[in-house]
Amino acid sequence: MFDKILIANRGEIACRVIKTARRMGIKTVAVYSEADAKARHVRLADEAVLIGPAAARESYLVIDRIIAAAKQTGAQAIHPGYGFLSENEDFCEACEREGIVFIGPPVSAIRAMGSKSEAKKLMEAAGVPLTPGYHGDEQAPAYLHQQADAIGYPVLIKAAAGGGGKGMRLVEKSEDFIDLLASCKREAISSFGDDHVLVEKYITKPRHIEIQVFGDTHGNVVYLFERDCSVQRRHQKVLEEAPAPGMTPERRAAMGKAAVDAARAVGYVGAGTVEFIANQDGSFYFMEMNTRLQVEHPVTEMITGLDLVEWQLRVAAGEALPLAQEQLQIRGHALEARIYAEDPAKGFLPSTGRLIHLAPPAEGLHVRVDTGVEEGDEISPHYDPMIAKLIVWDEGGESSRARALARMLQALADYRVAGVANNIDFLSRLVACPAFAGADLDTGLIEREKSYLFPEDLALPDEVLQIAALAELLREAALAGKRAQRSADAHSPWHARDGWRMNATAHRTLLFRHGEAEHAVEVAYLPGAWRLALGGEGGERRVVEARGELNPRGLLRVELDGTRMDATVIAAAGRRHVFVRGRAWQLAAVDPLHHSGEGGGAEGGLLAPMPGKVIALVAAEGARVEKGAPLLILEAMKMEHTITAPAAGTVKAFRFAVGDQVGDGAELVEFEAAAAA
Ligand code: ADP
Ligand code: ADP
Ligand code: MG
Numbered sequence: 001m002f003d004k005i006l007i008a009n010r011g012e013i014a015c016r017v018i019k020t021a022r023r024m025g026i027k028t029v030a031v032y033s034e035a036d037a038k039a040r041h042v043r044l045a046d047e048a049v050l051i052g053p054a055a056a057r058e059s060y061l062v063i064d065r066i067i068a069a070a071k072q073t074g075a076q077a078i079h080p081g082y083g084f085l086s087e088n089e090d091f092c093e094a095c096e097r098e099g100i101v102f103i104g105p106p107v108s109a110i111r112a113m114g115s116k117s118e119a120k121k122l123m124e125a126a127g128v129p130l131t132p133g134y135h136g137d138e139q140a141p142a143y144l145h146q147q148a149d150a151i152g153y154p155v156l157i158k159a160a161a162g163g164g165g166k167g168m169r170l171v172e173k174s175e176d177f178i179d180l181l182a183s184c185k186r187e188a189i190s191s192f193g194d195d196h197v198l199v200e201k202y203i204t205k206p207r208h209i210e211i212q213v214f215g216d217t218h219g220n221v222v223y224l225f226e227r228d229c230s231v232q233r234r235h236q237k238v239l240e241e242a243p244a245p246g247m248t249p250e251r252r253a254a255m256g257k258a259a260v261d262a263a264r265a266v267g268y269v270g271a272g273t274v275e276f277i278a279n280q281d282g283s284f285y286f287m288e289m290n291t292r293l294q295v296e297h298p299v300t301e302m303i304t305g306l307d308l309v310e311w312q313l314r315v316a317a318g319e320a321l322p323l324a325q326e327q328l329q330i331r332g333h334a335l336e337a338r339i340y341a342e343d344p345a346k347g348f349l350p351s352t353g354r355l356i357h358l359a360p361p362a363e364g365l366h367v368r369v370d371t372g373v374e375e376g377d378e379i380s381p382h383y384d385p386m387i388a389k390l391i392v393w394d395e396g397g398e399s400s401r402a403r404a405l406a407r408m409l410q411a412l413a414d415y416r417v418a419g420v421a422n423n424i425d426f427l428s429r430l431v432a433c434p435a436f437a438g439a440d441l442d443t444g445l446i447e448r449e450k451s452y453l454f455p456e457d458l459a460l461p462d463e464v465l466q467i468a469a470l471a472e473l474l475r476e477a478a479l480a481g482k483r484a485q486r487s488a489d490a491h492s493p494w495h496a497r498d499g500w501r502m503n504a505t506a507h508r509t510l511l512f513r514h515g516e517a518e519h520a521v522e523v524a525y526l527p528g529a530w531r532l533a534l535g536g537e538g539g540e541r542r543v544v545e546a547r548g549e550l551n552p553r554g555l556l557r558v559e560l561d562g563t564r565m566d567a568t569v570i571a572a573a574g575r576r577h578v579f580v581r582g583r584a585w586q587l588a589a590v591d592p593l594h595h596s597g598e599g600g601g602a603e604g605g606l607l608a609p610m611p612g613k614v615i616a617l618v619a620a621e622g623a624r625v626e627k628g629a630p631l632l633i634l635e636a637m638k639m640e641h642t643i644t645a646p647a648a649g650t651v652k653a654f655r656f657a658v659g660d661q662v663g664d665g666a667e668l669v670e671f672e673a674a675a676a677a
Contacts, residue, residue: 001317002026002077005103006070007041008091009081010060011372012389013293014041017079020309029073031066033059035380040372047073054382060084063091070100077101077316079309083164083384086292087114103316105215105270105291112266113289117160117198123286126265128258131277131285133200135160145177147199154202157181159188159195163290165235166191170202187640190615203277205442208232209244209284210275211259212300214311215268216321223256224300224308225330230441231430233348238423238446239430240296240336242303245401245439251282262289271297271312280442295338295389298370302334302393332395333404337412337431341385343421345454350385350636351421352610352664354378357554357570357577360388361414366407367392379420381611381636381664387422390415401439405431413582418570425584429453460514462542464585466532467558468576469510469521471569472589473530474550511590512576518590606643606669608662612636617658619651624674631669634662649673 004027007014018028018041030045035054042048049069052059059065061084070078078100080086089110095102104110113119117135124130133155134147148155148171157180159167167188169180185195212224228244229237243252259274266289273294278284297308311322341351358375361367371388379385390411394403412428430436433452435445446453510521522533529547548558554570567580576587616633619625625645632643632654645651652670656662 002101002313004029004046004073004075005077005079005313006031006066006073006075007045007079007081008060008066009079009084009086010036010039010041010383012370012386013081013083013295013372015044015372016370017081017309018044020307020313024310024313026313029069029075031060031069033382035382038377040374040377049073054380056084056382063088063094066091067094067098067100071098075100077103077313079103079312080292082290082292082295087163087290089114101316103270103312105266105268105272109266109268109272110291113291115160115196116158116162116288117196119288120198120286122265123262126261128262128265128286129284131200131203131287133198135198135200139196141178141181144181144197144199145174148177149174151199151201154204156200156202157184157197158200159184159192160198161192161194161196162188163192165232167197168235183640186615190635203279203285205280205444206230207244207278207280207442208237208275208287209247209255209278210273210294211255212294212297212308213259213263213268213272213274214308214315214321215263215270215272216315217269217318218320220321220324221260221263221268222321222323222325222328223259224304224306224328226252226255227294227296227299228441229296230443231436231445232443233446235443237296238338239427239436240299241401241404242299242334243330245441248282255284258284258286262286270315271308296336298368298389298391299334299336302368302391303330303332304328305331332393333400334391334393335404335408335431336389336391337408337427338423339387339390339415339417339427340423341379341387341420342423344423344426346421348423349421349609349641350381352379352381352385353420355387355417356419356572357416357568358387358419359414359416359553359568361390361411366394367411385420387417387420402437405437409582416568416570416579416584418572418575418577418584426453428582429455457515460517460519460585462534463560464578464580464587465512465519465521465534466544466546466560467556467567467580468512468569468578468587468589469523469532470530470546470548470558471550471554471556471567471571471576471578472510473523473546474548474556475571478550513588513590514585606631606646606667606671608634608636608643608664608666608668609641610636611664612641612662614656614658614660614662614668615640617654618642619645621651621653623651625649625651631671634668643668645671647673 006029007017021028028045030041030048031051032042033054051065085091089107092102092107092110120130120135154172157169169184171177171180188195207230209226209228211226215221226244227240227242229240231239262274271293273290275287276284277287342348355377360369363369368391369388392404392407394407396403408431415424433449435449508523512519524531529545532546533543535541544561546560550556554568556567556569558565558567570577574588576589578585612634615635618630627647629645630642634641650672652672
């Protein structure tokens with residue numbers, strides 16, 4: 001076994017690999033960019049080497065720097081994680097050349113599966129069922145258009161080098177094909193440096209079912225059962241589970257065999273995943289093979305009781321697979337939810353910022369949290385905005401899945417994040433939605449269940465306002481207490497900690513904003529408590545007596561008219577994050593002294609929603625455009641964002657050129673709205 005390995009990655013997967021290496025007594029070397037100098041993976045590793053600036057292209061994707069770091073530290077092997085260089089054949093080759101073990105498949109297998117088109121040709125020859133489509137070399141737009149017409153719409157255009165749900169376009173009708181092809185190729189070039197595409201029949205209501213395979217250098221290949229990753233948004237997995245609901249032993253064996261055949265066809269060694277798209281009747285087609293450890297590998301670990309990173313290390317060190325096919329068994333049911341810094345209500349727009357509060361659920365037999373960040377860390381615009389993977393497991397015969405679901409709901413309810421937008425509430429609704437709970441799965445689930453998953457602005461419960469007000473008052477009281485301790489005069493009135501006031505009957509009003517609405521909480525001071533009143537002025541006046549305790553982490557023990565509950569309230573700048581009953585609410589604390597009607601942003605300007613790079617100017621300067629017309633395309637956080645005209649008007653000037661890097665909130669376009677007719 002190796003003495004020391006280098007991990008050519010960052011975030012949760014780097015931390016995940018370090019954990020197993022440490023357990024096996026293997027030393028670890030982290031690499032990091034300037035943006036990650038204080039990152040968790042750097043803190044966890046035994047050694048760490050700086051490899052360049054924040055941009056992945058100048059750090060995590062620079063082969064020479066990583067190889068140099070391995071040589072400099074004497075690492076014998078490199079674990080590439082997922083993403084970045086994990087499926088890069090040049091990287092694998094460079095390791096081989098330098099006598100460093102690449103913890104992954106041989107370069108020939110990466111090459112064979114690296115292009116979705118080439119992989120499909122190989123799988124065709126190996127007798128693995130394929131999605132109907134065109135995966136040849138001819139790339140002329142007119143030719144591809146013809147092929148699409150022949151396949152029949154809807155079709156999916158896919159970048160042959162694509163991954164991570166990028167470089168894919170759904171085409172519903174022939175007229176749209178050419179435009180979408182151009183957009184697909186543009187994304188493919190900017191993300192993968194290769195604009196080769198294939199065209200496939202778009203399967204309606206499919207499930208994504210993938211098989212985990214493992215090979216060793218002794219000719220053994222096994223499959224570690226399936227994962228169902230049907231719940232996706234924008235072709236990216238959101239929830240994954242194992243085993244797949246409704247899977248029969250016969251179908252499992254058939255898919256397992258197809259996956260093992262696919263792996264054998266390319267001389268596969270190490271961990272790999274064969275992805276299939278399955279029809280509701282259970283028939284399935286090969287989609288692609290990911291020649292690395294998959295993001296969602298933990299669900300397989302939970303149901304098999306195995307450590308796949310340990311298997312990877314053993315295989316890379318030349319050992320035989322620890323278990324044979326007959327020795328592998330499924331126990332219970334596991335689910336994984338990807339916790340992202342993103343705003344589901346705004347089209348899952350990634351969010352950046354500091355994690356001012358991060359409290360994951362407690363880990364144990366049923367709950368596992370894989371993460372690369374801790375409280376105080378930054379979610380930067382440079383990398384994937386994943387905060388953590390939350391994995392749960394349970395067993396109980398027929399009810400294993402239902403139990404795992406209940407575990408997930410509880411764990412999500414206990415998960416508290418403030419500082420960045422996040423998808424935790426969304427995930428809770430997703431797990432609870434009848435379609436998911438009833439295992440009525442397909443890749444369109446999120447789209448179909450929209451009304452359930454994206455409820456219209458939820459009315460703010462009184463309780464949330466009462467809790468926010470109580471936290472405010474307790475915080476003030478604590479401050480007053482501290483002040484009194486510091487004060488020399490023991491008889492100072494500041495010693496009265498329970499809200500002593502010159503005029504004990506004086507009322508005070510606390511103001512909070514939720515969305516557009518402003519809410520007033522009237523406060524009256526009582527001994528050791530407060531009377532809080534909401535409403536009035538025409539509406540019904542609701543009064544409660546509130547008391548509680550607030551600890552410095554924001555944990556709040558609340559008593560409202562004698563009813564006890566726990567909550568968390570985090571104050572950051574003007575915001576108040578209230579977590580109660582498994583939901584998060586964001587309020588703005590309104591300072592009545594600075595209360596004026598504030599105007600919104602730069603006038604006539606169109607602002608960058610986040611830091612990114614300008615990749616296309618769509619409109620011409622001086623052009624008159626309609627409301628909603630695309631003006632400019634920004635690439636940020638691995639996605640294209642189209643900036644559109646806010647109204648009919650004239651594009652006066654672009655402030656940036658194609659290729660320019662722009663900051664958050666930068667004014668991109670000078671725009672003059674036409675005077676209303
Ligand atoms: P990536 O490399 O980005 O993972 P995949 O080829 O694995 O690309 O496809 C990603 C997702 O896109 C799948 O999980 C599935 O939801 C959807 N998808 C892919 N091919 C098809 C298809 N032919 N019909 C319908 N959906 C598809
Ligand atoms: P999986 O099927 O394992 O989810 P994906 O193809 O979706 O695999 O991508 C793996 C993960 O790696 C995703 O979370 C994706 O966002 C991330 N990823 C892919 N490419 C990169 C990259 N260049 N830099 C950082 N993360 C990446
Ligand atoms: Mg895929």
